[in-house]
Amino acid sequence: MPESLSPTRREVPTASHFGTYVAETDGRRILGLRPDPADPEPSSIGLGVPSTLDSPARLTAPYVRRGYLERGPGPAGGARGRDPYVRVDWDTALSLAASALRDTIAEHGNPAIFGGSYGWGSAGRFHHPQSQIHRFLNLLGGYTRSVESYSSAAMQVILRRVGGGYGAALASNPTWREIGEQRSLVLAFGGLPARNAQVNGGGIGRHTNLADQRWARAQGAEFVSISPLHDDVDDALEATRLPARPGTDVAIMLALAHELVTAGAHDQDFLRRCTVGWETFEAYLLGRTDGVPKTPAWAGPISGLPAADIAALARRMRGRRTVITTSYSLQRADHGEQAPWMALTLAAISGSLGLPGGGFGAALGALHQLGLEPSRFRPAALPQGRRGVDAFIPVARIADMLLHPGEPFRYDGAQLTYPDVRLVYWVGGNPFHHHQDLNRLVRAWQRPETVIVHEHFANALARHADIVFPAATWLERDDFAAGSADPFVSAMVRAAEPPPEVRTDHAILAGLAAELGIADEFTEGRTEAEWIEHLYAQTRAHATELGAELPTLAELREIGTVALPQPPPALAPYTALRDHADANRLHTPSGKIEIFSERIAGFGLPDCPGHPTWLEPVEWLGAPGAVTYPLHLISGQPDRRLHSQFDNGSHSRAGKVAGREPVLINPADAAARGIVDGAVVRLHNARGECLAGAVVSDRIRPGVVRLSTGAWYDPSGPGGLDVHGNANTLTPDRGTSALAQGPSAHSCLVEIEAYRGDPPPVTVFGPLPTAGPTS
Template identity: 85%
Template sequence: MPSSAPHEVPTAGHFGTYLAETDGTRVLGLRPDPADPEPSPIGLGVPSSLTAPSRLTAPYVRRGYLEHGPGPAGGKRGVRGRDTYVRVDWDTAVSLTADALRDTIDVHGNAAVFGGSYGWGSAGRFHHPQSQIHRFLNLLGGYTRSVESYSSAAMQVILRRVGGGYAAGLASNPIWREIGEQRSLVVAFGGLPGRNTQVNGGGIGRHTNLRDQRRAREQGAEFVSISPLRTDIDDALDATRLPARPGTDVAIMLALAHELVVAGAHDVDFLQRCTVGWNRFEDYLLGRSDGIPKTPAWAAPISGLPAGDIGDLARRMRGRRTVITTSYSLQRADHGEQAPWMALTLAAISGSLGRPGGGFGAALGALHQLGLEQSRFHPAALPQGLRRIDSFIPVARIADMLLHPGEQFDYDGGRHTYPDARLLYWVGGNPFHHHQDLNRLVRAWQRPDTVVVHEHFANALARHADIVLPAATWLERDDFAAGAADPYVSAMVRAAQPPPGVRTDHTILAAVADKLGIADEFTEGRSEQEWVEHLYEQTRDRAARLGATLPTLDELRRVGTVALPQPPRTVAPYTALRADPAANPIATPSGRIEIFSDTIAGFGLPGCPGHPTWLEPKEWLGAPAAVTYPLHLVSGQPERRLHSQFDNGSHSSAGKVAGREPVLLNPVDAAARGIVDGAVVRIHNARGACLAGAVVSDAIRPGVARLSTGAWYDPSGPDGLDVHGNPNVLTGDRGTSPLAQGPSAHSCLVDIERFEGEPPRVTVFDPLPTAP
C-alpha cells in the first residue's frame, strides 16, 4: 500500500467499529464509527502501540535454545523468562519451528504438541489466530487441545449436566426489551458491570446494551446489584446495592429461596412438571436433611448482609417477574459450579423461568451480546479441519499438565490422563495473563522441549518462549468481522503496513507448512486476500438463501458496517420446556432442569454434591487464613482494555497509577495500613507478591480489594515480585471442583502494605532483551 494523502478506512475490533486515518503506510489515529451510539474508547489507544518500543519487528530465538537445541530449560539451556534473545532471519526461524514440530511428533506423537490459543486474538473471520493454528496442527495429524474457557468453564460444565447445555442457557437469556416490557426485577449477583459491555467475541457493530438497560429502567424495571463494588452496575439504573462478601452468593440465593418457599410463593407447578429432584433439594433448603434451615438469619453472618435486607429482597421477588443472573466472576471461584446451578434453581422456584423478561440470566452483563436479541445468522469462518486425535486438558489445568505428565485427573465425571506435552505452540492468547499462580506457571513452563509463539510485542509470553515470531496486528491486515450473536458484519481494511520483518499468522504458518510438506492443504492454493474474498462470498451466499442481499466486499469496504439478515426466531429452550416438557425436553438425562442430579451425585466427587449447596470456599473472609491475609482480592475485567491486549497503548497507560495497575481499596483498609491515594503498594500472600498503585475509595466494601486482570506480567528478580500489578501472581491455581476444573481466581486472600523505598522500574514495555 503506497503512501498517499491521509484518508479514512473502516476497521473493527472486539470492542467495536472505527474509522482509521491512514496515509497508506501508517495509522495516524482512530475515531469511533459515527453510527455507534455508545462507542468504546478501548480501540483509540491501539495506534500508539504499533510503534511502541516493545513492538517485535523480527524473529528471535532464545539464546540457550539456539546454542543447545530443544530440551527442558535450565542449566546450559538457560531459564525461560531470564534469558536473552538472538535475532535471526525468517528462514532460520521457520526451519527451527518446522524441525521442532517434526521431531516432537516423530518421537513422542501428536499428543506431545499443545496448540495454545484463545478466541480473542482477532475479530477477523479469516485472521482468527485460533482457527489458523488449529487448522495447521490438525493437518499435521492433531494436537492436544484445551476445552471450555477461562471465562466460563464451571458454568459451561454445570449447565451441560443440569440445564440442557451452555448454549441452551444463553439462548434462554432474558433480553432487556422484554425485561422493560414486563417491568421485571433484575437481581444481579456480581452486578452488571458496564465496562464489560464494551466487548464482544468477533466484534460489535453498534453498542446498544447499556442503552437498552437504561430503557428497561425507564419502563419500570428495577435492579439489585449484589457485589462488593458499587461501580458494578450503571448509575442510571438506580439500583439497590447490596455489598456482600465475595464468594457468599450461594448462601444469599438459598436464603431468598427459603423465604419464597415458606411464604408459599414458589412455582410448585413448574417445579413438579419441569424439574427433577425438587423434593430432595427442599429438604436441604428447609433444614430437614441437615438441621440447618437456610434462612436470612443463617445467611447474614456468612454474606455480611443484614438479614432484614435479604428478607426485603425476597418479599420484592414474590409474585413479580424476576431475573436471577450471575456474572462469570462468581463461577471463577472455589466450588464455582454452585452459583449458576443455584441461580437456575432460584429462577425455577421464583416462577419466572421460561417466561418473557424473567428467569435465569446466564452471565448477563458479561459481554455486549448478552441481554440483546441474539443474531441467528452464522457468517463463514476459516475451517479448522478434522480433529485427528482426542487429547485434551481442561483449559485452566495447563500447569498441572506440564508438571504432572502421565498423571490422571478428573473432569466432567471421567478420569483422564495428562499428556506429556513437549512442544507448546501459542498463537493468539497470553497464558501469562489469564492463568493463575504465575510463579507456579513459570516453574511449569521450564518443562517442555520447545515453546513457539506468535506475538505483536515483547510481553511476558514472548519473554518465556524459545522461538518468537513477530505477527501483524488487526490494523495491519485485510479482513471482515462479525461478532458472536451480533447482527452486523463490518469491514476491516488494512490501515497500516506491518513493520518490515513482520508477517501475518497465516503467512508464518504457511511457511512452516511448506517446510513440512502440507502447504497446499493449508492454503488450498489461495492467497490471504483470496481467502478473505472466499469466506465473504460464502457469507453472502448464506444471506442470499435467506432472501437477503449483502453488498460486495468492495462495497462493504466503502460503507464499513451493514446489518445481517436474521432467520426466523425460534422458541427459547426454557420457554419451550415450560410450555410442554414432554414435547420439548432439554439435553439432560431426565429432559428437565435437574435441581438434583443423580449423575453428579453418582460421580462421588468432593466439592460437588448432587444439588446446589453452600460450600465454604478455601479462601474467603470467613476462612482461618483471613487472620493472616485479611483482604479478599477480586480481579475482574479492566475498564481500559480487553484482557491484556494493548496494555502498552495510550488508553490503557492513561489509567495507570504511579505507572502501575491501580488497586481499589476502601478508606478504612487504607487508613489502617497508612496508605494514601496514589501510593505504590505491595500486595502479597504465600503464592507471590506484586506492586500496584493505590486508589482509595468508598466504592468498594471494606475488607475487599480490586485489581483488574491484564497488566503485563513483569517479574523482578528470582523472588518473582511482579512490579506492574498482575493479580495472577496472587491467585490460586486450583480447579473449581473435580467436576469442571475451572479457574478459581476469585477465591483469593491477600494483605496490602505501603511499599517503602524506590519501587523497581516497569520493564515489560521495553524491547526484548537481546544478545549478539
C-alpha cells in the first residue's frame, strides 16, 4: 500500500505487463522503484525502467529526418536509417504529419495508410497505443491493418480451421491446479520457460504461475520437456529432459501417436464421436499412404533422440491423464501450423482431451495467464470506432507488402492482393525488433513516402522514420491496468513528469486530430483524466452487475491492486464436445475437431496438406544448408526484458556480455571454433551478420545456439554488421505456409566465429543523430 514519506516524497502504485510496482517519487522524478510487496514472485524487469527516463537515448522533442524536411514526402532511396534528424517545434511536426495524412488520403485513398501497432505498448486501459492509433485512423476513414500476431499467427489460423478457434483452445486449457489434482503427465514441446511467466497482456496483479507449476509437481504431476534448452523448464519440476533437434517436434508426436495406436491404447470412442478424418490420418500414420510408418525408429534419426526414449515416453502416456502442450516457438517456424494441429490430434488420440487436467495445452507456459484459471471479467477499453477499410495483411508480411504492392498472395484459403501503402504510422511496438530479416525490412522501409512514429527512445524505429514524436512512458502517465485474462485491476499513478516537450500518445493524436478537423470526435470532449475516469466507471459498473463493488478510482490509487469479481464459469468447449458432441458443436465445418480438413485439403497447398504431416523445414539440422551453416539458431523471449522494451535500462544491460546480447553455445561447438566464454563472436548467414557475447554452457544441445530476440538493432551501416546482437538480422522472412503466412524465425541456420580485432562500439543507446536546421 502506498504511504506518505514527506510533503514532497511519497509512494505511488504503478503497473506494467511484467507486474505491479511501488514507485517512490517527489512528484517530478522517480527516487526508487520496488515490486509490490503483495506479489509473491515479482519480476525484476520493471526495476530497470527508471534508469531510462533521462538516458542519452531519450527523445525529448519532435524530430524530422533532414531529407524529408528538405524535399518532402517520397521514397527514401536508402536515406532512412542514414540521414540525421532536425529538431523542430510541435507546430511544425504536427503540421507536417497532418499534411502527409491529408495528402495521402486525397491522392491514394485510406488503404494507402498502414496503421502499425502492437498490443504490448502499455498495460493501461486508456493509454494503450494500439487502441489510440486505430481509433484515430478509423476516424480519418480507415487504414490497412494487420491480422493475427507475431507470437501466435500460425496457431491462430490453424485452430480457427480445425479446432473451433484459438479462443476455444485457450478456454479449454488445463490449469496447473487440475494437472496437480489429476497427477497428470505433461509433455511440454518447446518447454515451459520460467522467463515467459514474468509477462502478461494487460498486466499481472500477482505472479503465481510458477508456484502453481511447482504445486502440481508436489502433488505428483510429472513433466517432460522436449527442448534443446535445459533451462526451458523450471528445475523444481524435476522434469525429464529430451533435447530434441529444433523443428522436429511433429515427427516425435507422430511416433508417440503410432505407438499408442499400434498398442490399441488410443481413445477410439472420442475419435469416432468428436473428430472427423481419423481414418485418413491413421492411414498416413501407419504408413499405408506413403509406405513410411511413423515409428520411433523413423522419428529417432530426424529428432536426434534415441528411438527407445520416444517409445518409453509413449508407454508412460498409456492410461495416464496427459497434457500435450506446444510453445509459441514451435509454430514460429517453417510449416508452423503442423505442431499445434498434431498436438491437438495427439491429445485426442491419448484419451485425455476434454477431461480435467488433460488434453491439448495451447502454449502453456508462453504467458503468465496460461495454465491459471482465466479471468472472465471484461474491463472497459477505449473504443476504436468503426473500421472504414477492409484491406489487411498477415502480420508478418509487412516487408512483402511494401516491396510488392499490387501483387497477389495466398492467405487462409483466399487469394488477396498487397495494398499500395504510401504512409506508415507506427505507435507502440517496434518492427525492427519483431520482424525477420532486418536487412530486407530496411530495403522495404525505404519505399513509403512518409513514416511517422511515436517513440520513447532513439531506437531503430525512430532512426528509420521521417517524423518522430516523443512519447511519454507508462511511468509518466495516470491510468489503470486490468488484463483480459488476469483477475486483478491495478492503479497506474504518474510517478515522474515527462520531459517538458514530451507528450502522451493521446495528446499527440489529439493535436493531429485538431489539425485535421476531427478533434471533437477523437476526444469526445474529454480530457485524459476524464477518459480514465470514464473507462474506470464502466469497469466498476460491470463489477456491480456481478454483485461486487470495486473501490473508486481515488481509492484504488491508495490501495494499488484489487481482485476483480468473476462471472460463473462456462463449460470448456472441448469438455462440452466430449460430453455431447452433437449439442456442443465447435466452430468448424463439421462441428468437431478436424484431424483431416476437407477445406484445407481443397486449398491445394503443398506446404499445408489436409492433415497433420511431417514436412521438412527449409532450414534445420537435417537440411543441405547445414553443411555451410551447421548451427540452428533459436531466438526466443529474453530473460531480462519484454521483447525489446527498455533494452537501454539497467536491468537489461546488466545481462549483456561484452556489452552485447549474449549467445548461448555448447562447449563442443565453442571449442571447435576457438570460442571462449565472454568473447565477442560473429554470427552470420546469407541474410546478415551480427556480433554477440559468447556464453559457453552445456545447458544447450550441441548444434544449437540461442540468441534472444529484442536487442536494439545497431547496424554499422545500411545492410551492414549489427554490432549489438539482434537475432533478426539472421532469421528468414518467409511465411510458415500459404495458409497462415506466420513468421518462421525459428527455422534458421547460422555459423559462428570468434571476432578478430577490436569490435565496433554499440551506439544505439546514444541520442538520435542530429543536424542543424535546414537553410
